[in-house]
Amino acid sequence: MVRTFRDIPGVEWVEGTGNFITIDEEKCTGCGNCLKVCLAECYEIVNKKARIRSMEKCMECGACWYSCEDGAIDFSWPAGGTGFRTNWG
Amino acid sequence: MVEQYDVIVVGAGFGGPVAAKQCADSGLHTIMLERSKIPGEKVVSGLVIPVYGFLFGPEFIREGNPPIERPIRSVMNRFVKNGEIYASDHSLRLPAPFTVGYSTYCKPFCIWLADRAVDSGVELRTATTAVDVIIENGFVRGVITDKGEELRSKIVIDAGGTQNNLSLKAGIRKKFVPEAIELYMIWDFEMAKEDVDSVFGNSMEFFHAMPDEKIGAPLGYGSTLYFFTYRDSIHPGLGQFLVTEGKIPNVAKLLREYFDNFTTKVRRWREDIAPKVKLRAVTWDVCPIYAGLIPEMRKMPYFGNGMLIIGDAAGFESAAFGDGVPSAWFSAEIAAGVALESIKAGDTSKAFLKRYGDRVKADPFIMHTITDTRRWDMREVLKSKSENEHKKRIRDHWGIGAFRYKYMGGPCLKATGRSIKNDPGIIAKWPEMFRRYYRNWEENRFDRLSTD
Ligand SMILES: Cc1cc2nc3c(=O)[nH]c(=O)nc-3n(C[C@H](O)[C@H](O)[C@H](O)COP(=O)(O)OP(=O)(O)OC[C@H]3O[C@@H](n4cnc5c(N)ncnc54)[C@H](O)[C@@H]3O)c2cc1C
Numbered sequence: 354m355v356r357t358f359r360d361i362p363g364v365e366w367v368e369g370t371g372n373f374i375t376i377d378e379e380k381c382t383g384c385g386n387c388l389k390v391c392l393a394e395c396y397e398i399v400n401k402k403a404r405i406r407s408m409e410k411c412m413e414c415g416a417c418w419y420s421c422e423d424g425a426i427d428f429s430w431p432a433g434g435t436g437f438r439t440n441w442g
Numbered sequence: 443m444v445e446q447y448d449v450i451v452v453g454a455g456f457g458g459p460v461a462a463k464q465c466a467d468s469g470l471h472t473i474m475l476e477r478s479k480i481p482g483e484k485v486v487s488g489l490v491i492p493v494y495g496f497l498f499g500p501e502f503i504r505e506g507n508p509p510i511e512r513p514i515r516s517v518m519n520r521f522v523k524n525g526e527i528y529a530s531d532h533s534l535r536l537p538a539p540f541t542v543g544y545s546t547y548c549k550p551f552c553i554w555l556a557d558r559a560v561d562s563g564v565e566l567r568t569a570t571t572a573v574d575v576i577i578e579n580g581f582v583r584g585v586i587t588d589k590g591e592e593l594r595s596k597i598v599i600d601a602g603g604t605q606n607n608l609s610l611k612a613g614i615r616k617k618f619v620p621e622a623i624e625l626y627m628i629w630d631f632e633m634a635k636e637d638v639d640s641v642f643g644n645s646m647e648f649f650h651a652m653p654d655e656k657i658g659a660p661l662g663y664g665s666t667l668y669f670f671t672y673r674d675s676i677h678p679g680l681g682q683f684l685v686t687e688g689k690i691p692n693v694a695k696l697l698r699e700y701f702d703n704f705t706t707k708v709r710r711w712r713e714d715i716a717p718k719v720k721l722r723a724v725t726w727d728v729c730p731i732y733a734g735l736i737p738e739m740r741k742m743p744y745f746g747n748g749m750l751i752i753g754d755a756a757g758f759e760s761a762a763f764g765d766g767v768p769s770a771w772f773s774a775e776i777a778a779g780v781a782l783e784s785i786k787a788g789d790t791s792k793a794f795l796k797r798y799g800d801r802v803k804a805d806p807f808i809m810h811t812i813t814d815t816r817r818w819d820m821r822e823v824l825k826s827k828s829e830n831e832h833k834k835r836i837r838d839h840w841g842i843g844a845f846r847y848k849y850m851g852g853p854c855l856k857a858t859g860r861s862i863k864n865d866p867g868i869i870a871k872w873p874e875m876f877r878r879y880y881r882n883w884e885e886n887r888f889d890r891l892s893t894d
Pocket of ligand 1: 485607627753
């Protein structure tokens with residue numbers, strides 16, 4: 354299955370990525386850096402902890418992973434052939 | 443099942459295919475893994491590849507017919523205040539067929555590169571993510587794919603781009619600090635070729651402004667808003683560092699705001715551009731632009747037992763211009779050469795592979811460009827707020843001053859001398875390349891891609 358979104362034209366998302374970004378709740382201090390750098394609005398803060406809201410528009414840039422000063426975010430790649438793709442990069 | 447190769451190249455972006463092709467041309471049994479289904483589908487970039495990459499990079503690119511969007515012959519710098527252009531610097535411009543660079547979409551260009559690697563005998567496996575490295579006795583001996591396969595090799599070349607997981611897993615590198623990383627947002631607009639021709643010509647255009655204009659990051663903390671011009675589209679983008687003035691601001695919100703401000707306030711956009719364009723795509727990605735300016739990042743190794751790291755994965759992006767394709771190509775060629783020597787010598791130890799590090803350091807461009815402080819130093823203008831100083835610095839950065847010996851002039855001269863020494867015939871091949879690339883563009887005729 355392939356998904357598209359009107360607010361992000363020209364990009365498609367192929368399903369089946371698996372959980373390629375995870376948050377370690379123990380380490381998260383709820384600073385919110387991940388929210389501030391994520392153009393795909395993947396994160397939310399619930400009970401002072403970051404939580405993944407939705408990965409559906411993630412462009413796999415890793416800005417959240419780089420900005421997480423607590424080392425709470427783990428970032429790997431989606432399964433081969435899944436995740437975002439574009440003809441216009 | 444275990445498969446044995448001489449070399450595994452991870453990533454078929456801009457650098458990987460160059461390394462893989464050269465390895466295969468030297469007779470090494472080479473496989474290239476790419477996580478996307480088609481090469482280049484996951485590469486988000488500017489993209490104007492500066493001409494020094496073509497002149498001094500891989501011969502097969504210089505002598506080939508890769509798909510380019512537009513030969514870029516000049517840089518138009520616009521200085522904006524209250525939405526109006528109050529000054530321009532167009533000092534850097536060249537007559538056809540000479541160029542400062544070539545614009546291109548990542549996907550066709552990366553397919554073209556991967557095709558050349560495959561032509562040379564590289565086994566390309568797409569839709570395959572390398573999820574981990576195999577380590578034995580302290581040596582990288584291969585990778586594990588997302589399908590659980592073990593692929594073994596004497597050397598692994600990590601060409602995985604900025605988010606270089608594998609060299610982290612191998613314990614060779616650490617992730618980039620956020621001060622080194624710029625988040626870019628890019629818009630792609632369709633625009634009729636005649637309109638691109640009349641509005642921009644073969645220029646790329648930059649909009650420089652003081653921070654209170656709010657059409658870009660504070661000076662030195664991001665790239666100004668640029669318009670790269672393609673055949674029948676334009677590709678504006680802008681970026682900001684994850685850490686700006688010591689803090690992590692709401693970069694995601696700011697990038698959108700800058701572009702909104704630009705499109706609502708700046709007359710050049712409203713009157714000359716907006717009526718002629720249609721939004722086609724929005725993308726974003728990060729770049730390790732300041733990796734070479736932060737000592738702890740610059741000093742991180744780019745090789746270890748059984749592993750060589752090239753391109754963005756090694757932090758080889760120009761700190762002044764944000765271009766990384768030339769250094770991905772240069773480092774790919776150096777890595778392939780060293781891989782061959784180490785396999786022949788039967789020694790893939792870090793001590794042997796140190797020659798990769800030495801040659802990267804001796805390259806005329808790589809170290810020079812990753813330690814170029816011209817963009818970083820724009821922070822001085824934030825303090826002085828002097829328009830004259832701003833203009834002077836831009837002229838030295840994106841204008842004719844870029845060719846001063848201490849900036850790009852010196853490395854270009856050194857590379858010219860070196861190239862001629864290796865192959866005197868290159869003197870004729872350079873103008874021939876300019877002419878052929880220009881003709882290809884005018885006729886809109888490039889090599890067929892395997893996906894066509
Ligand atoms: C917004 C932006 C603008 C830029 N503008 C310019 C410009 O104008 N000019 C210029 O020269 N440079 C520019 N650059 C930089 C340029 O894009 C990079 O320097 C260049 O792409 C680096 O090449 P690379 O081979 O190191 O990595 P990439 O080209 O990023 O290729 C990496 C490849 O590896 C694949 N991959 C990664 N990990 C794995 C894995 N584990 N398994 C399998 N496959 C994997 C990826 O899918 C990708 O295809 C820009 C970059 C950005 C983000």
